[in-house]
Amino acid sequence: xxxxxxxxxxxxxxxxxxxxxxxxxxxxxxxxxxxxxxxxxxxxxxxxxxxxxxxxxxxxxxxxxxxxxxxxxxxxxxxxxxxxxxxxxxxxxxxxxxxxxxxxxxxxxxxxxxxxxxxxxxxxxxxxxxxxxxxxxxxxxxxxxxxxxxxxxxxxxxxxxxxxxxxxxxxxxxxxxxxxxxxxxxxxxxxxxxxxxxxxxxxxxxxxxxxxxxxxxxxxxxxxxxxxxxxxxxxxxxxxxxxxxxxxxxxxxxxxxxxxxxxxxxxxxxxxxxxxxxxxxxxxxxxxxxxxxxxxxxxxxxxxxxxxxxxxxxxxxxxxxxxxxxxxxxxxxxxxxxxxxxxxxxxxxxxxxxxxxxxxxxxxxxxxxxxxxxxxxxxxxxxxxxxxx
Amino acid sequence: xxxxxxxxxxxxxxxxxxxxxxxxxxxxxxxxxxxxxxxxxxxxxxxxxxxxxxxxxxxxxxxxxxxxxxxxxxxxxxxxxxxxxxxxxxxxxxxxxxxxxxxxxxxxxxxxxxxxxxxxxxxxxxxxxxxxxxxxxxxxxxxxxxxxxxxxxxxxxxxxxxxxxxxxxxxxxxxxxxxxxxxxxxxxxxxxxxxxxxxxxxxxxxxxxxxxxxxxxxxxxxxxxxxxxxxxxxxxxxxxxxxxxxxxxxxxxxxxxxxxxxxxxxxxxxxxxxxxxxxxxxxxxxxxxxxxxxxxxxxxxxxxxxxxxxxxxxxxxxxxxxxxxxxxxxxxxxxxxxxxxxxxxxxxxxxxxxxxxxxxxxxxxxxxxxxxxxxxxxxxxxxxxxxxxxxxxxxxxxxxxxxxxxxxxxxxxxxxxxxxxxxxxxxxxxxxxxxxxxxxxxxxxxxxxxxxxxxxxxxxxxxxxxxxxxxxxxxxxxxxxxxxxxxxxxxxxxxxxxxxxxxxxxxxxxxxxxxxxxxxxxxxxxxxxxxxxxxxxxxxxxxxxxxxxxxxxxxxxxxxxxxxxxxxxxxxxxxxxxxxxxxxxxxxxxxx
Numbered sequence: 001x002x003x004x005x006x007x008x009x010x011x012x013x014x015x016x017x018x019x020x021x022x023x024x025x026x027x028x029x030x031x032x033x034x035x036x037x038x039x040x041x042x043x044x045x046x047x048x049x050x051x052x053x054x055x056x057x058x059x060x061x062x063x064x065x066x067x068x069x070x071x072x073x074x075x076x077x078x079x080x081x082x083x084x085x086x087x088x089x090x091x092x093x094x095x096x097x098x099x100x101x102x103x104x105x106x107x108x109x110x111x112x113x114x115x116x117x118x119x120x121x122x123x124x125x126x127x128x129x130x131x132x133x134x135x136x137x138x139x140x141x142x143x144x145x146x147x148x149x150x151x152x153x154x155x156x157x158x159x160x161x162x163x164x165x166x167x168x169x170x171x172x173x174x175x176x177x178x179x180x181x182x183x184x185x186x187x188x189x190x191x192x193x194x195x196x197x198x199x200x201x202x203x204x205x206x207x208x209x210x211x212x213x214x215x216x217x218x219x220x221x222x223x224x225x226x227x228x229x230x231x232x233x234x235x236x237x238x239x240x241x242x243x244x245x246x247x248x249x250x251x252x253x254x255x256x257x258x259x260x261x262x263x264x265x266x267x268x269x270x271x272x273x274x275x276x277x278x279x280x281x282x283x284x285x286x287x288x289x290x291x292x293x294x295x296x297x298x299x300x301x302x303x304x305x306x307x308x309x310x311x312x313x314x315x316x317x318x319x320x321x322x323x324x325x326x327x328x329x330x331x332x333x334x335x336x337x338x339x340x341x342x343x344x345x346x347x348x349x350x351x352x353x354x355x356x357x358x359x360x361x362x363x364x365x366x367x368x369x370x371x372x373x374x375x376x377x378x379x380x381x382x383x384x385x386x387x388x389x
Numbered sequence: 390x391x392x393x394x395x396x397x398x399x400x401x402x403x404x405x406x407x408x409x410x411x412x413x414x415x416x417x418x419x420x421x422x423x424x425x426x427x428x429x430x431x432x433x434x435x436x437x438x439x440x441x442x443x444x445x446x447x448x449x450x451x452x453x454x455x456x457x458x459x460x461x462x463x464x465x466x467x468x469x470x471x472x473x474x475x476x477x478x479x480x481x482x483x484x485x486x487x488x489x490x491x492x493x494x495x496x497x498x499x500x501x502x503x504x505x506x507x508x509x510x511x512x513x514x515x516x517x518x519x520x521x522x523x524x525x526x527x528x529x530x531x532x533x534x535x536x537x538x539x540x541x542x543x544x545x546x547x548x549x550x551x552x553x554x555x556x557x558x559x560x561x562x563x564x565x566x567x568x569x570x571x572x573x574x575x576x577x578x579x580x581x582x583x584x585x586x587x588x589x590x591x592x593x594x595x596x597x598x599x600x601x602x603x604x605x606x607x608x609x610x611x612x613x614x615x616x617x618x619x620x621x622x623x624x625x626x627x628x629x630x631x632x633x634x635x636x637x638x639x640x641x642x643x644x645x646x647x648x649x650x651x652x653x654x655x656x657x658x659x660x661x662x663x664x665x666x667x668x669x670x671x672x673x674x675x676x677x678x679x680x681x682x683x684x685x686x687x688x689x690x691x692x693x694x695x696x697x698x699x700x701x702x703x704x705x706x707x708x709x710x711x712x713x714x715x716x717x718x719x720x721x722x723x724x725x726x727x728x729x730x731x732x733x734x735x736x737x738x739x740x741x742x743x744x745x746x747x748x749x750x751x752x753x754x755x756x757x758x759x760x761x762x763x764x765x766x767x768x769x770x771x772x773x774x775x776x777x778x779x780x781x782x783x784x785x786x787x788x789x790x791x792x793x794x795x796x797x798x799x800x801x802x803x804x805x806x807x808x809x810x811x812x813x814x815x816x817x818x819x820x821x822x823x824x825x826x827x828x829x830x831x832x833x834x835x836x837x838x839x840x841x842x843x844x845x846x847x848x849x850x851x852x853x854x855x856x857x858x859x860x861x862x863x864x865x866x867x868x869x870x871x872x873x874x875x876x877x878x879x880x881x882x883x884x885x886x887x888x889x890x891x892x893x894x895x896x897x898x899x900x901x902x903x904x905x906x907x908x909x910x911x912x913x914x915x916x917x918x919x920x921x922x923x924x925x926x927x928x929x930x931x932x933x934x935x936x937x938x939x940x941x942x943x944x945x946x947x948x949x950x951x952x953x954x955x956x957x958x959x960x961x962x963x964x965x966x967x968x969x970x971x972x973x974x975x976x977x978x979x980x981x
Contacts, residue, residue, distance in 0.1 A: 013540030013556050015633030017981075018673050021872055022879050038979050039633050040544060042552045064540045065909070069555025094762030094796030097907055115762040115795070116892065116902070118883060183864075188978060226981045358638060358975025 002157045003033045003219060003242075004130050007050045008059040010039035011070045016063035019093070023061070026119040028219035032126060035240050038226030043070065045232040047077035049225055050086050052237055054149035056130040057110075060090035067092055068100055075108045082146050085134055089125070091117065143266055145237060152239055155256045173262045174269045176370060177284040179249055179313060180297035182276025185323040187224045189297060189355040189363065190271055195230035196367045197269070204268040207237040207261050209254060213275045216245030224273070237267065249274035249283030259289045269370065279310040293318040293370070300324060300333040308340045315344055319369060325352040325362060391857035392693050392739050393686055397849045399738035400731055400842070403474075407465045414457040421457040428460045431469065438485075438823050448485060450826040463830075470783070470825045473737070474730040476838070477826055478783035479748040484821040508808055509589065509754070509788050511537025511561035512798045513910045514918050515572035518562040523576060524801065525808060532577060534619075535587040535788065537561035538597075545593035545636045547964020548915075548922050558910035560798060563918050564597065565962045566925045570604040579617060580609045586619035587664075587752075592636040592977075594623035595649045596966050598662075599954035620661035620710055620752075623649065626687040626858065630867040632669035633979065636967055639862070641944075641974035646691075647698050649951040654705045661710045663691065664752065670867075671714035672758045674875020677724050678841055680714060682848030683867050685731055690858035692740055706736060706746025715779040716756035717771060723838035725751055725782035731845060753784035760795050764891025765903050768792035769806065776814050780821050781828045787811060798908040865980050925962060932960040937969045944973050 008024055010017050017039045024034050035053045037046060050058050062070060071088065078084055091113035096104075101112040110129070113122060139147040151161065178186050190208060197206050208231070214220030222240035225231070231238060243251045251257075254272065261270055272291075274283045284294050296317035308314060320341065322333050334352055341348050349369065353362035414420045436448040449470065454460055468474050471481035510521045518536065526532040539561040540546075541553045548557050548565050557563045564570060577584050590597050598621050605613050625642040628635040635642060646663065653662035667675075667684030675683065688709065695705050713728070715721050732749040736742035755775035760768040769792045779787050789807040791799030799807070815821055820828065828834075855861040881887040888894045926933070936957045943953040957966060 011556075012552050013544045013546055015543075017633060018872075018875050021981075022876055025876065036981060038981050040979070044552065064556065064561075065559025066540070066553075066555030066557075070552070073552055073555075094903065097796075114902075119879075191978075223981050227978055229976050229978055356638070356978070357640070 002133060002153075003031055003244075004126065005033045005035065005053065005055045005153075006057045006059055006126060006130060007035040007037060007046070007053055007055040008061065009037035009041045009046050009049075011060060011062050011067070012040055012042045014062060014064045015039045016061070019063075019091075020059075020061040023059070023119065023122060024221055026123055027126060028221050030123045030127065030219065031217065032123075032219040033214070033222060033242050034219060035222045036226055038223075042232075043073035043077045046074060047081050047083055047086075048145070048232070048234065049238070050078075051081050051083045051145050052149050053222075053240060054134070054146075054153045055086060056134055057087040057089060057126070059126075060088070062090060062092040063095055065095060067096055068103055071104050071109050072107055082144065085136070087130065089113070089129075091122075143264060148237065148261065148264065148266070149239070151260060152257055155253050155260060156241070156251075160256060161260055171262065171265060173265055173267050174292045174370070175258065175262060175272070175289060176269060177272045177274070177291045177294040178297060179274040179277050179281065179283050179294070179317075180321075181278070181299065181302070184276070184297040184299045185355050186273050186276075186297045187227055189321065189323055189353060189366070190273055191228040191230050192355050192360070192363045193271075193367055193370065194228070194233075194236055196364070197371065198230065198233055198235060201268065201371065205235045205237065205266060207267045207270040208239070208273065209257060209261075209270065210238060210240050210273045211250055211254070211275045212240060212242055214242035214244055220244075237261075243275060249277040249281045255286045255288055258286070262289060277313070279307070280312055282312050282316055284316070295319045295321055297321045297323050298333065298337070300327045300329040302333070305336050305340075308336060314340055317348065319349045319351065319366075321351050321353055321366060323353045323355055325354045326357070391853060392689055392735075393849050393857050394853040395739045396689055396731070396735035397846050397853065399734050400846060402738070403734050407462060410465060411458040411461050414461045424457045424460055424464075425455075427464075428455075440819060440823055446823050448482070448824055450824050450829070452830055467830070473744075473747065474733040475748055476726045476730045477829055479729060479750060479785065482825065483783055483785070484780065484815055485825065486816075486822040508533075508804065509535040509537050509587075510799075510804070511539070512908055513558040513562065514914050515562055515564060515569045516575075517558070517910075517914075519573055519575050521801075521804075522574075525804060530583060532584040533587070533786065534574070534577065534585070536573065536589060538588075538590050539563045542597075542963065543590055543592060543634045545596065545963055545967030547962055547968075548919050550964060554915055554919070557915040557918050563910075563915075564600070565918070565922045565964065567600045567603050567607075567958050568921070568925060570597075570600040571607065574601075574604070579605050580613050582616075582618060582659075584618065586617075588619070588621045591622050591624050591628050591632070592634050592642075593963060593967060594621050595645045595951050595954055596958065596963055597621065598623075598649060598653075599951065600958045600963075602657075603955050603958050614656045615658055617657055618659040620664050622664045622666060622712070624663060624666045624687070624712075626690060626862065627666050627669055627684070629862055629977075629980065630670060630683060630687075631673040631675070631871055635977040637970060638975050638977050639859075641970075642977070643694060645950050647695060647700075648949045650695060650705055650708070651698070651700055652949060652951045654700070654708055661708050661750070663708075664710050664712045665691065666712040668712050668714040668754055670871060671716065671756065673871050674758070674878055675871045676874050677716070677718050677720035678844035679848065679867075679870060679874060681724055681728050681841065682845045682852075683871075684711065684713065685728055685735075685845065686849060686852055686858050688732065689735055689739075692736070692742075696740065702736070702740050703743045703746055706740075706742045707748075709746075710750040710752065712752045712754070713784075714756050714758075715753050715775045715782070715784075716759045717774060717778075719837060720841050721775070721778045722781065723834050724841055725753065725779075725784060726834075727838050727841045727845065731842070751782075751784045752786045752788070753779040753782070754788040755779065755790045757790055757794055760790060760792070761889055761892050762795040762903055763889075763896070764898060765795060766792055767891050768795070769810075772807065773810055773814075776810055777820070780814060781834075793903070796903055796907070800908060868980055922962060926965075929960040933965060936960045937965065940966070941969060941973055944970065 008020055027034050037049050087110045089111040094115040096112055136150040180186055210224040212220055212222045220242035241251045246252045284291055294317050296313040351366055354360045414424050438448050439445050467476040470478035508525045511518050522534050539558050540556045542564045623646055625646055650662045653660045665688040667680040670683050671680040713725055729749040733747040736747045755772045759771050772789050776789050789810050791803035791807040793803045852861045885893050940953050940957045943950055
């Protein structure tokens with residue numbers, strides 16, 4: 001049976017994430033896949049994510065007021081983004097009154113949990129109400145986020161669609177794979193690349209397949225989206241995938257999903273981010289699609305020169321990125337990796353980045369590798385004509 | 390080793406020093422005589438007071454000991470109130486009704502003769518909060534105003550941004566412009582020493598304080614700066630670890646903070662430009678020891694950072710203050726006392742700070758997390774117990790929560806009870822008004838203090854292993870520890886291992902859920918606030934872009950951003966400023 005997927009978040013201008021963290025853990029323990037979008041999230045970002053992730057429901061934990069308006073706004077966004085099939089529930093301890101809840105039910109909210117509701121009751125509710133898959137029906141626009149999301153769900157659950165797209169190597173969509181050990185900063189790096197993409201390639205779209213580990217039959221916390229601050233944009237399509245017991249860095253259906261998205265030719269680039277991988281992993285040995293480039297992201301503290309010998313991706317990757325280059329040992333790492341890949345005698349590039357620094361020149365350089373011909377520095381400040389305030 | 394590792398060493402070293410001193414006075418008759426003389430002197434200098442019931446008491450309770458070793462242990466481990474290592478209290482006469490028969494007059498020190506009550510308030514529009522502040526302080530000689538801001542303000546998001554309309558003025562006051570700040574503190578003599586203002590905001594703190602200064606200058610003239618008294622939270626690190634209200638990445642956030650602190654210590658000698666806060670760490674679910682350890686280590690990290698910026702610890706050190714939570718767990722019997730001691734040792738021995746900088750100045754708030762909506766009037770009792778604990782720890786100021794807080798911005802009625810609870814404890818009851826140390830020094834308090842101290846040092850060592858506070862933050866160590874503690878707490882409550890009366894014990898009352906009017910901000914008010922903001926933007930349309938460009942130049946040139954912000958706020962709203970700054974320095978990447 002396919003796992004229930006839901007999305008949880010805390011509203012804009014609200015940082016109270018203690019309750020939702022506990023609830024997420026409980027849901028995961030009961031086999032539910034939770035896409036967690038984090039705190040201080042706008043209705044727009046929440047609904048965009050919910051549609052792209054093809055979740056069955058959105059759960060909102062609100063603690064500092066304005067919930068009637070905020071839930072209303074989510075419902076309005078769901079209507080505007082063809083997401084009325086997604087259910088909406090939530091809670092806010094004792095800050096949401098019975099009268100508020102009545103008003104929210106009338107506008108289309110399914111359920112409000114009041115103070116004193118046990119975690120068990122919430123899990124029961126989610127399992128009971130959202131147990132059945134979404135019946136999407138036919139799509140007016142097969143290129144819409146919703147249609148793409150629905151197809152990715154079908155692929156995830158075993159369908160293998162016939163591709164009608166252009167399979168030639170000349171297709172416009174570039175495919176990039178990012179892998180590396182946990183804690184290397186892959187997600188931050190990708191988000192920084194997306195920031196540059198959004199700023200400098202104004203008419204293009206980008207997709208990201210982001211993986212988180214999960215055990216077969218158990219749920220998963222899919223939390224990468226929460227930290228991707230610059231990727232909350234209509235030109236960015238993100239799909240979070242649980243590995244569902246598959247080892248090696250990606251899911252069993254990553255290849256099909258990638259091929260499907262590539263064949264639509266909607267996106268100018270698709271990035272695959274693996275889970276944190278081990279030394280032996282070669283996650284991009286796909287038989288049906290070929291990546292345009294693969295990237296190995298390494299932290300400086302990999303444990304010494306000997307360990308490098310065992311990292312298979314150091315031979316396979318087209319680009320090796322030493323991230324967190326502000327940390328001690330970064331220069332040694334670059335020197336050791338250079339020595340390690342030298343004998344490979346192929347065109348591998350080695351870059352240094354500090355993705356957690358705004359406007360990092362190393363990330364600018366990496367952006368150039370992915371999207372040649374863009375301005376050298378993305379961050380000379382240029383006044384923006386319009387601010388939203 | 391980072392400075393945190395050195396703090397651990399200094400505490401351990403001090404313990405050995407106490408042990409060897411105790412041994413020394415026991416073995417050396419000369420040393421023994423000296424300490425006995427000093428003890429006699431101390432006792433003779435203690436003033437006396439008479440209670441309304443007619444008994445005579447000393448103004449400071451001292452242990453009945455006459456053995457030189459024990460006396461030495463007491464004086465070195467706890468110290469007299471106001472004396473190193475400040476375990477008993479940072480100041481000698483904190484809550485005493487009068488200075489005592491040979492004490493100094495109440496007016497000689499701004500810390501004395503002042504009610505510790507400082508009640509947090511914020512609701513609706515600035516004029517609504519202004520009215521509440523006037524109401525709360527109407528009977529106080531000293532006006533200690535404490536301001537809570539709404540969500541959009543805390544995140545530096547303009548009230549006109551998409552999706553925030555519903556949050557305007559909810560849970561705190563809405564502030565977008567310098568004009569709002571003027572309305573907020575209207576009618577208070579901000580230039581008078583009896584008025585102090587506390588602003589609970591961290592992410593956009595420099596912008597808000599700049600607005601406050603600019604507004605005060607408008608009313609009281611440019612000479613008002615050295616007279617302004619108060620504090621602003623501005624605690625970047627605890628936002629990353631627990632409260633999640635940060636706007637800019639850590640590095641620029643720390644720089645903006647340091648710019649503000651640097652400006653304040655030079656130009657505003659009565660202002661506390663940072664309040665190093667454990668409250669939100671505890672509210673997010675941390676254990677008391679975690680609260681103390683993370684707060685203190687954050688404090689030392691700031692000291693390190695400010696010193697690296699070239700500021701003198703003797704100058705900024707006395708302007709640091711702390712903010713701790715006080716809940717119902719047994720650790721709170723001595724938690725803040727131990728914090729004072731560790732701070733004093735670290736500041737003296739690791740950072741070479743002077744005496745004023747060694748004193749940990751403390752604001753306490755009773756625990757919001759301990760309050761529940763079920764059978765909610767029990768919260769009056771919970772808060773009362775926490776207040777006793779806070780005063781046993783000799784807090785310098787205190788906020789007591791209103792009983793209706795689990796479900797609403799406090800109503801006037803329950804805010805009044807909360808304020809009165811402090812008055813009952815300090816003015817009506819005899820617990821603290823006659824004598825310092827009335828409840829100090831019990832065997833239990835000592836045992837708890839030792840256990841807490843050891844727990845804090847353990848945590849320090851784990852943080853040190855990760856390269857100090859910033860290294861641990863990067864690994865999200867504090868966050869995951871706090872989250873784990875929160876889960877444990879929740880599971881203890883749901884299993885019944887922890888009793889919460891009215892929630893999982895004695896739940897027989899059918900009507901235990903509140904059915905009360907909520908304090909809400911109505912749509913018309915929200916709209917009025919928005920209209921004002923649009924009007925401000927319209928009025929300043931000519932100058933705002935130019936002001937933002939000058940600000941950008943200062944940011945890019947490594948100048949003092951805070952000094953420039955005082956100009957920027959004349960023409961730009963909070964949202965305009967944060968938008969521009971995030972363009973230049975980036976956004977904070979949230980940790981989950």
